[in-house]
Amino acid sequence: MSQNVVKWSYNIFSEKGGLSVQVKDNNGRPVNVTMLVITLVTGVFITVLNQTILATAFPTLMKAFNISTATVQWLTTGFLMVNGIMIPVSAYLSAKVPTKWLYITAMSTFELGTVVAFLSNSFPMLLTARLIQALGVGVTMPLLQNIMLSIFPMEKRGTAMGIAGIAIGVAPAIGPTLSGYVIDNFGWRTLFGMIIPVAALVLVASFFFMRNVLPNTNPTIDVPSLAESTLGFGALLYGFSEVGNKGWGDPVVLASIALGAVVMALFARRQLHLKNPFVQIRVFKNHVFTLSTILASISNMAMVGAEMVIPLYLQIIHGKSAFESGLTLLPGALLIALMSPVTGAVFDRIGARRLAQLGLFLLTIATIPYAFITATTPSIYITVLYAVRMFGVSMVQMPLTTNGMNALSGEMIRHGTAVNNTVRQVATSMTTAIMVSVLTNVTNNAKPAASLLKLDPLAYKHDFFNATLSGYHAAFWIATGFSAVGWILAFFLNKKQRSHDVDVAEMKEDKEAAE
The missing domain is CATH 1.20.1250.20 (MFS general substrate transporter like domains)
Structure with missing residues (x-):
């Protein structure tokens, strides 16, 4: 086993493996x-x-x-x-x-x-x-x-x-x-x-x-931009994080999200008018970067949503401990660790389009069965489906992030990275808020009347159990929706991008041939 690890490490960083580069500081x-x-x-x-x-x-x-x-x-x-x-x-x-x-x-x-x-x-x-x-x-x-x-x-x-x-x-x-x-x-x-x-x-x-x-480049900091960024993102993330505790109708939640949205709009407007913007919003003018960022965020939303709901289902419905529910998800986590370098190498050869289409398709079809789980669904079934989902995520997340960055020039990459990570962070918080609220609201609307608890405790327990399952089903349909939308959008992705060095070399060859 150790020899295989050493060999793998050598291949990754060797000329044959593809990551050998000569870099100077x-x-x-x-x-x-x-x-x-x-x-x-x-x-x-x-x-x-x-x-x-x-x-x-x-x-x-x-x-x-x-x-x-x-x-x-x-x-x-x-x-x-x-x-x-x-x-x-x-x-x-x-x-x-x-x-x-x-x-x-x-x-x-x-x-x-x-x-x-x-x-x-x-x-x-x-x-x-x-x-x-x-x-x-x-x-x-x-x-x-x-x-x-x-x-x-x-x-x-x-x-x-x-x-x-x-x-x-x-x-x-x-x-x-x-x-x-x-x-x-x-x-x-x-x-x-x-x-x-x-x-x-x-x-x-x-x-x-x-x-x-x-x-x-020794840029100067624009203090108003820093203040707007801090207040805007802070308010948005706080608002979404409080939805699970307070609900969408809470004044504090609504005020925080509204404040965050308004301030971020002002932030974006300011960046477009600055000579040296704090964060370069113009990266969104590049449709390859924009679509790649959206799809990477969607895959992350689908992944995070399931990671949050599955342990709850296993602990509440199956009575597993937190550690046991975590173990159920561990094979999927290990699979993405094994596959990330592999799918990255495949991306270098064929680009992001086909990877994203297959990955989001697997993510979608492996999420649908979760919407039909019952109290007797075997844990191994949950584990296998989750592993398939993570296999799909490995084809999407980092390949699409790379695809988007490849569409930007060298100077714009640092801005693209900041924008990509910020969008993903906000999308993750928003997904958590949506999943928690759907799970809670559907469960509360379907649960039996409190009076049934006195009249027929067994019937009350049975109906409450079913109400809880209905909440999980609804939450998983939301996760399926995220994945399905991403799969459709993947068909609009660009084909494989070529290296600038390759383009220059071919132009030189054409020029020599013409002469």
Whole structure:
């Protein structure tokens, strides 16, 4: 097994494997690409893991700090809000700060937050730690994509981004499983304690292998744009995150979403009139980038929606523990880890169109059976369907992200990365809000009258059980709808893009032939 892993690693970074490139930093010194990529991917993996690592720890934390469900949710809500706010800022930072020191600063910030979380003896302290962590995560993920897209030529970016997809796609998927195991056996502090030494090793490696590979243009920051971006994205993400607790009709939810939408409209308008915009909104004028971003977000929406609902179904209907429900999803998470580099390499050969069509088709047909699950549906059936869905996601998410970035010029890539990640973050929050509200509303509308509980307790239990299943069915139909819309849109994708170097070479050959 170990020999196969070594062989695979060698092939990926060899001439034959397709990722061997000679890269020099901004000072003309050669870069150890293999160690640079390993350092980046490892760092991003542990930072992105933190988005879902507390998924099954909430009951334990509520008991430890004597807080309510609404209060403990802020550990995720606050993290996602700060993370989302930092993503647009990353475009400015990547142009302003040398790559090496930007990454080291982001990882140091994340490590500081993790240490504070491990030492927390009160909820405010733990929440502060999560917000500090989010500051670092909001930079590391876009920075990973920026670097991978910059140091690899277009014809090798699919494989490179496929490797990046191991961190971005797998880490959130294994978070609940890992969290459940750690909570059951070691306690909540270990969730942070186990990450501290890994982050420390990444920091040490960063001093040796991270290089200044992104160009710095020393842009000036537009303070009004920063304020609008922070307020707009913050309000949107907060509004969507509160839907599950307060419902769509709550004044705070409606006001937050409305405020966020208005401020983001003002933000977009301002960017179009600035000579050096904070975030280049004009990337949306490129229809290849726009459609690719939309489809990558749709696949993420379908994936996140199922990841949220399936564990609830397994725990409530099947009576499984949080750890057991997480194990049911683990094969799918491992499959996307195995397939991401493979589908990335396939993208380099055939482009995104056929991959997206097949991937979204698999995602759609593997979601439909979930809309018919019952109380006796075998767990293995759920596991297999989920694995098929993740196989489809591996064909869509990173290949389409790469496809969109390939349509942009070098200077626009950092803006495209920020925009792509921001859209995905907002879409994910919106999906969670929609799925939770549909699940809750359908269940509440179908549940039996309270009077039946006294008249016939068994009938009440049976009807309430069916009402809960109806809620899950409706939620899965929503997820199916997302996937189906994406599958239709995939037919409008561009065919395989060619490398600029190839076009130049062929033009030169034609010119020589003509002479």
